[in-house]
Amino acid sequence: MKKVNNSLHTSHFSSPFHIVKRDDIVWWKAWMFRVISVILALIVCGVITISLTGINPVKMYLTMIEGAVGTTRLVWNLFQNTAILLCVSLAVTPAFKMRFWNIGAEGQVLIGGLATATCMIFLGGTMPTPLLILVMLVLSILAGAVWGLVPAYFKTRFNSNETLFTLMMNYIAIQIVAYFTLEWSVPKGSGTPRTLEMGQLPALFGQKYLINIIIVVIITVIMYIYLKYSKQGYEISVVGESENTAKYIGISVKKVMLRTMAISGAICGIAGFLLVAGTDHSLKSDTAGGRGFTAIMVSWLGKFNPLFMILTSFLIVFLQKGASKISEVYRLNPSFSDIITGIIIFFIIGSEFFINYKLKSNKKETEAERC
């Protein structure tokens, strides 16, 4: 047998490439990959738009920017939507960091919104508005937390699959909210949701969405600090990275799981509160509007870092608003924006591979080893 210069190989050594995990990548390189992927995605979207509609791509992107930030009202709208999406994304982040797949944000938001709406309807007028708002906030936090705790309890107690459990909890929440929407609609059963007058969040400096944005900014800062500098945040990281290590140093994995899911649900509850009391002033089964799912992508694309997530949530809302402007101007269906969003997310997801791994040609490597 000849001397073979190969340390280890298994049956697949004939393939032309093999994949090597990168030890480390400088941050600017990683961001370069992401930016390139977004640019590629925009090119692909442009090609698709042209082939479908024949619109000049430059004009298309200009329309998009105009649709997102064209007027002051649109800018406020953009920030308000970014804030809500960011809020939900912040909510799911601690759970994901713990490797607990909470894909039930949609339901947790709705249940929070339901709690708010209930207060606005039944307690409205019985107490001063500031107190009413406080009660609304507290109850939506509790409602969201409970909705998050149920799957967490069964996960810690019986090891039920949390992905499937939280997913199912969404639709239970949606149907419950659909029920109450109809019950409360005016006239009853008509489906036109009642406008909730009492307990609306006040406009600050004449801007009705400002308070939402401020609250989310506060939550962002708190979450950033919580995850990075608090003892509980540290425990979340340890549990997420290695349950064995958590046990070794005596962290109770179950306790951390329950606590974190309560927090996750609670912040979703706040998002529901902001949507109902601060934005829509009504409750519908699509009040959450799929943000519970989009948030998962935002959080993941933002590497579970609240500061990056500001960027990713802004990017996604910007695209959605811009794309819906295109569909409006060129009389296309508004779902156009979902297609654009989908394509861009595919590209960003795909780019992560090139950030984490590199392809190596097998031939080159053996040559390099010989040198």
Place this chain on the structure above:
Amino acid sequence: MLITILQRAVMQGTPLLFGSTGEILTEKSGHLNLGIPGIMYVGAISGVAGSFLYEQSVASPELMNPFLAVLIPLLCCLIGAGLMGLIYCFLTVTLRANQNVTGLALTTFGIGIGNFFGGSLIKLVDSDVPSIALSTTSKIFKTELPFADQLGWFGDIFLSYGFLVYVAIIVAIISTYILNRTRVGLHLRSVGESPETADAAGINVTKYKYLSTCIGSAIAGLGGLYYVMDYANGVWSNNGFGDRGWLSIALVIFSMWRPSISILGSILFGFLYVIPTYIPDISVSAKKLFEMLPYVVTILVLVITSIRNKKENQPPAALGLPYFREER
């Protein structure tokens, strides 16, 4: 009335059966494909687009070839949905992306495609029809089996459906057979249970993941096609498909990853869906609570199976987990 309820339950259940059979095949390879709702939309719109273009291309409905009228949408649907599966596979298997994130993005994308083309198809091909109503094609899809009207209740219950209903049941039965009785099924299940073991036994894990996901997606796509062509009489309406994609995933859990149980489960889910219509004096809002029941039942099944902890009723052990051979 009972017969009508049953009939409608079967019709409601058929999209779910397609969806869950497709998802079961996918999950058996260890991939939780949350893109199924989007895939079903794409399956539906691909079929609709194919059929629409065909209907537009013939001068009058009488000249349509019934064979082509079925084949074209069917093929378009399988290809469209299959391609969605391919996107998912490429991202999760080859590029090792997170399954949940990819699946959810696929759902956003797929529903977007469905609603966009559903709403813009007419404009895009410069047609002058007011809306997409593929009544001729739908009629062919809805053709009942022979003797359906002549055999009384037997005909009503067993023979009165369009052919896709039978396809759904046959596909579920074939899937059960393949999973449990063939080598391919054994290998597929081993990939979802323990990819390392399968790999060590010389099974091409990547190939199985790709094939099962793409085939599963194509099958799920048929659920969308059935809904438009048969259930909705060929009329496309945006978001008309509703949350049936998620119900399909619920059905997977409910049937504990067995397509054979899915057949009955789909009828039960369909039954829960239609039953409020037959309850006298029920309010519109209470109907919403009935629509919640399939999910509640599914959670109960999930909880009970995890409490009983019987290995056979658990999700595939490697579900949702990435697999790649450790490179050194």
Place this chain on the structure above:
Amino acid sequence: MEQKIALELKNITKTFGSVVANKNVSLQVRKGEILSILGENGSGKTTLMNMVSGIYFPDAGQMFIDGEEVVIASPKDAFKYKIGMIHQHFKLVDVFTAAENIVLGLEDEKGFDMPKYIEKIREITAQYGFELDPDKKIYEMSVSEKQTVEIIKVLFRGADILILDEPTAVLTPQETVKLFAVLKNMRESGKAIIIITHKLHEVLSLSDYVTVLRKGEYAGTVKTSETNEAELTEMMVGKKVFLNIERSEPENCTDRLVVDNISCVNREGIKLLDSVTFTARSGEILGIAGIAGSGQRELLEAIAGLQHIDEGKIIYIDPKTNQEENLRDKSPMEIRQMGVRLAFVPEDRLGMGLVGNMDIVDNMMLRSYKKGKSVFLQRKAPKSLAEDIIERLEVVTPSSSTPVRRLSGGNVQKVLVGREIASSPTVLMAAYPVRGLDINSSYTIYNLLNEQKKKGVAVIFVGEDLDVLIELCDKIMVIGGGKIAGTVDGRNTTKEEIGLLMTKTSYEDNVKKGGSDNDEKSE
């Protein structure tokens, strides 16, 4: 009768980086013969056999099957030459039946005919005397049944050369007896069998020839009928190598940790620890020797509060107050809160002792993050600790904010040991702390342990290299099959003495256990 040589290896050499796993190893095994490959942990037995089964590829050397030179580059090639290996860790699908696992991955042009396969499985079981229900699910099986499935899997594929890696490590004595009967049947029917082991009594009772490896090198082949335990032990452990590890005289020794008669049983009912009793004293290094998997891990984890024990007490004696505290059933957090300064360097460094993706500073906090009433982390102290450790132990790292997973093995261990001793412990437990480390790092670790000993810490050191144990430890306790086989004085013991305790006692113990079980049956 002249038997044909089934497999022959000539001058096989294999290196991993700078580590030589096998050097010029030669061996041969004939049809109808059982060959034992004997050697201590880390002597290269498994690596050698992995080359035969196509998992690794040798750097140099030749392989012959039935006299023909062959190249085995993949498991498929090995399969082609009818070589089947049964690994220590089973690769089976839990929810499948035995039969399904056995036929998994098999391509059969004639189609998939389960009843026929089951028929064939039954034939194989009957032929060699296995006991196996082909329809039983793996998760319902005992370890020995799972092993049977693995062996039949190999036979089903028509293997003529069978390699078993430590097959008895996971078996009860009764199961071992059964396995040996089956192996002897296979020998009768002309199979060539290689078993990798480090248990002398198994070698003597089963095999025809023994090939001994020592630290990756070929130490010779002897005929079993012409050898004895003493000769094999000597071949296995070799001559004493002097390492020059400094060892001070223990001073002011007092009892610190009294482990009193602890036992624990796993889910399969096998005793992982069986009435273990010993005392660790301050200012002493207590070595624990034994073949891998004899209960060392469970013992340390039981003390650290990670392993539930069924019987016994673990008494900690406070150095200041002389108060006695029972640590049994306390969680690691509770133990720390009781004021017991117990440091533990576990075997699995990155999976348990450290978090690979966190940087050095954050890993420093693992033990101490809860300190203080603030809800926030205090990174100042851990940061200066990290920098202190990096400087003092010469950890090679770009900075203290580098994730530990990116450090080399020796540096990872320095970080871990550094953190554990930083809490000024009174008891320090270290499991295989120098495994995979280069010479320099190893000596750093020895010095650290000695330093702690001089400070009056009770050190418990689980090791595998007998030379190190003998030079480093004041007392050496030998553990076998979850039981204490004996304790010797590190200053006047020999490798042979420890080697015999490690291997022989577990045999006597097995016989005793087997005997008592038979008694129960006859009742």
